[in-house]
Amino acid sequence: xxxxxEVETTRRGLEPLITDKKILSVHIxxxxxxxxIPSHLKNTLKNQTILGISRRAKYLLVQFEQGQLIMHLxxxxxxxxxxxxxxxxKHEHFELKLDNSTSLRFHDPRRFGSVLWQKPxxxxxxxxxxxxxxxxxxFDDNSLFKSSIxxxxxxxxxxxxxxxxxxxxxIYASESLFLAKISPKRQAGKTSKKxxxxxxxxxxxxxxxxxxxxxxxxxxxxxxxxxxxxxSQVLNVYGRDNMPCIICSGKIRRIVQNQRATYxxxxxxx
Numbered sequence: 200x201x202x203x204x205e206v207e208t209t210r211r212g213l214e215p216l217i218t219d220k221k222i223l224s225v226h227i228x229x230x231x232x233x234x235x236i237p238s239h240l241k242n243t244l245k246n247q248t249i250l251g252i253s254r255r256a257k258y259l260l261v262q263f264e265q266g267q268l269i270m271h272l273x274x275x276x277x278x279x280x281x282x283x284x285x286x287x288x289k290h291e292h293f294e295l296k297l298d299n300s301t302s303l304r305f306h307d308p309r310r311f312g313s314v315l316w317q318k319p320x321x322x323x324x325x326x327x328x329x330x331x332x333x334x335x336x337x338f339d340d341n342s343l344f345k346s347s348i349x350x351x352x353x354x355x356x357x358x359x360x361x362x363x364x365x366x367x368x369x370i371y372a373s374e375s376l377f378l379a380k381i382s383p384k385r386q387a388g389k390t391s392k393k394x395x396x397x398x399x400x401x402x403x404x405x406x407x408x409x410x411x412x413x414x415x416x417x418x419x420x421x422x423x424x425x426x427x428x429x430x431s432q433v434l435n436v437y438g439r440d441n442m443p444c445i446i447c448s449g450k451i452r453r454i455v456q457n458q459r460a461t462y463x464x465x466x467x468x469x
Contacts, residue, residue: 201272203257203333203366204409209278210254213303216280217249217261221298229292232307233273236293236314243316244268244295256329256365266318269325270305273312279304330364333402338364343395350387356457357387358402367402370437371409373462375401377436382468383454383461408433436462 201209225241237243243265250262259278261268270278283302287294293305293314305314317323330346331337346363355376358367367375376383378401381394390398412433435445439462440453449466 202368276307276312355383
């Protein structure tokens with residue numbers, strides 16, 4: 200699944216290609232994704248100018264005067280900007296034809312992604328009650344500690360909760376905990392504030408590095424130019440079951456938590 204760095208990489212790639220472009224037409228080739236693509240978009244977006252593109256958690260928000268087009272990449276989605284005359288590929292379900300002879304195309308083989316609409320001054324339910332952005336000032340030294348009080352869930356599941364902090368997916372949760380030397384099995388509510396401050400910085404560092412490196416190649420992620428990310432080349436624990444730890448040379452272990460694979464070093468993380 201594309202995680203926050205992959206989505207941010209996509210946003211940064213799209214921004215200069217679509218901002219200030221007028222939409223000539225909207226094409227819905229497969230209406231049913233995770234939710235149905237609103238059919239009114241064909242009329243609502245025609246002749247509208249794209250004002251910009253932002254991100255909230257793993258959602259991309261394309262800005263218009265009349266509202267926001269909200270896109271989520273789901274498990275296997277990607278977005279490309281290509282010449283409009285390029286033949287439609289399999290699994291390309293949604294297209295915005297722009298006034299410079301290019302098109303934005305939404306590609307999603309597994310159809311767990313979404314294309315939705317949000318009116319001005321409205322917040323759809325998916326964007327309500329989200330925690331702070333991990334790279335923002337709002338996610339500070341007190342954030343994790345305040346949210347952890349009384350929590351019995353393990354620390355990995357805790358930091359993956361979008362009500363606590365958004366965008367810390369499975370890969371980067373394992374990587375952040377390794378950097379902070381915290382066992383993924385430790386209870387969130389029994390983790391000291393000092394260690395949670397270190398974890399906060401680890402999350403920021405891991406995500407920043409991943410964004411700078413263009414995301415991970417795992418799960419067939421490709422950026423807006425169709426190129427794979429390459430952060431997986433520097434993953435310290437994720438996917439390295441039984442391989443030597445880069446710090447102590449002990450074996451990396453794989454366990455399952457909340458139906459997700461977790462990788463950690465039992466010697467370094469406690």
